[in-house]
Amino acid sequence: MVDLKKKILKERPRQMKKTKEFDLKKYLIKKGKIVNKLLVKYLPKDKSVISCAMRYSVLAGGKRLRPIFVMLGAESFGLDLKKIEPAVCAVEFLHTYSLIHDDLPAMDNDDIRRGKPTSHKKFGESVAILAGDALLTETFNLIAKADVPADRIVKAITMFAKYSGYNGMIAGQAKDTIEAGKWNKKNISLCKKKLEYIHIHKTSDLIKASLLLGAILAGAKDNDLEALEKYGHNIGVAFQIADDILDVYADKKLLGKKGSDADNDKITYLRLYGKEQSENKAKNLIIEAKKSISKFKINKVIYESLADYMINRNF
Numbered sequence: 085m086v087d088l089k090k091k092i093l094k095e096r097p098r099q100m101k102k103t104k105e106f107d108l109k110k111y112l113i114k115k116g117k118i119v120n121k122l123l124v125k126y127l128p129k130d131k132s133v134i135s136c137a138m139r140y141s142v143l144a145g146g147k148r149l150r151p152i153f154v155m156l157g158a159e160s161f162g163l164d165l166k167k168i169e170p171a172v173c174a175v176e177f178l179h180t181y182s183l184i185h186d187d188l189p190a191m192d193n194d195d196i197r198r199g200k201p202t203s204h205k206k207f208g209e210s211v212a213i214l215a216g217d218a219l220l221t222e223t224f225n226l227i228a229k230a231d232v233p234a235d236r237i238v239k240a241i242t243m244f245a246k247y248s249g250y251n252g253m254i255a256g257q258a259k260d261t262i263e264a265g266k267w268n269k270k271n272i273s274l275c276k277k278k279l280e281y282i283h284i285h286k287t288s289d290l291i292k293a294s295l296l297l298g299a300i301l302a303g304a305k306d307n308d309l310e311a312l313e314k315y316g317h318n319i320g321v322a323f324q325i326a327d328d329i330l331d332v333y334a335d336k337k338l339l340g341k342k343g344s345d346a347d348n349d350k351i352t353y354l355r356l357y358g359k360e361q362s363e364n365k366a367k368n369l370i371i372e373a374k375k376s377i378s379k380f381k382i383n384k385v386i387y388e389s390l391a392d393y394m395i396n397r398n399f
Contacts, residue, residue, distance in 0.1 A: 108389040112147070115155060118165075119148040119172065126173040126226060137207045137215035142180045144198040149390075150175040150294040156390075157298025157312060160383045167231040168301050171240070174226035175294045178248055181219035182257070182290075184212050191261055192348060223248075232301050240300045247293035256286025260350065267351035279351050280321075287327070288320025311376050315387065318373035323394045325366040328352035329359060334399055366395045 123142055128135040151172045158168055165172070187194040187202040188209060195205050204212035227241050246252055260282045267275050295316045299309055332346070332354055353362040373391045377384060 106385045106389050108386075108393055111386065111389075112152065112393075115152045116148045118155075119151045119176065122151075122169050122173050123176060126170055133207065133211055134215055134218055137203055137211050138219055140206060141184050141197075141203050141215065142176060142219070144200050146176075146198055148176065150179050150290060153291065153294035153316075153390075154298040156383060156386060157295045157300075157304070158302045159298070160380070161299055161302035161304040161308070163232070163298070163302035168298065170226035170229040171297060171301060174223045174244075175290075175297065177219040177226065178223040178244075179290060181216040181223075182253060184216040184219070186257065188212065191257075227297070230301050232303075236301050236303060240297055243296055243300060244293050247289040247296075252285055252289040252293075254285075256282050256284065256289065260286055263351050265349040268349075272356070275351060275356060279353065279356060282351065283321045283324040283353075284317070287324035288317050291320035291323065292316030308380075311380070314376035315373045315391070318369040318376065319391050319394045322366040322369040322373070322391075325353045325362050325369075326395045326397065328354045329362055330397075330399065333359075363395070370395055 120143075127139050127142060154168070154172045154175050155165055158165060183197060184203045186192050187197055188204055194202055196202065200206075202212070203215060206212075207215070224241055224245070227244060228237055230237055230240070248254070259278060263278055263282070267278065270278075292313055293316075295312045296309060299312055304312075331352070353365065357365065370391045374388050377387045380387065
């Protein structure tokens, strides 16, 4: 006679092992430390005022998301990070230059960035402008130093110049600056179009470029690059919507700046749509971002976690 207890145990379906939950905070801290070491390595070491100003702003802190995106894009397609160390720093150089110039009196006129006096407050306007110029120029020198085939470097530089230049990030910054104080005199439909344009180019383009930079240097195929471009577009716009909200509602000590959108009468999602609609828009963009990388087999959980982080952060 078969032991009934043994039979039940034998027929009971095996329980699936729980997948270990991805720790995004730990991931960002680990990658951030790598980025910070690389930045020290590739920043100029001399004591000239421009070099001092470059180091001051680049090493002032920050989330380091864009260089982390470069690393993620490269790792997803099997490239050893040692081969693209300079390119990882290049993105943060360009991002920092844009912040230095954004803070200038002629643009956002901000005194605090990452909890410290802005570059023009520390060194004066002329040095701040030149330090930003130096970081921008060095960006492309660093990308060119990647240890990968030359055709990939050319493709990467061309792409990066496109998304960071006059038709990319600069276009968004220009529109953002020009529209300050004027947007409320236009009809709501036109305002929405201008706002979308600003968010796509001012913020999303550089996030897209960061993801694509690592992937291109790794030799990713066109269909994978297209998926990353869609992903970067959606998380980039969502990131800026979250920034618009944080500019008003965040703890200013955590934010590391005073929040100047209202003072400069900037056009923002919060001012056009209100908090609830803005949050819903951001959530929908994150859903779309995740769809675009749904077929990725490597690092998919990291992409999904980073997408959620774009709108769930508190600074």
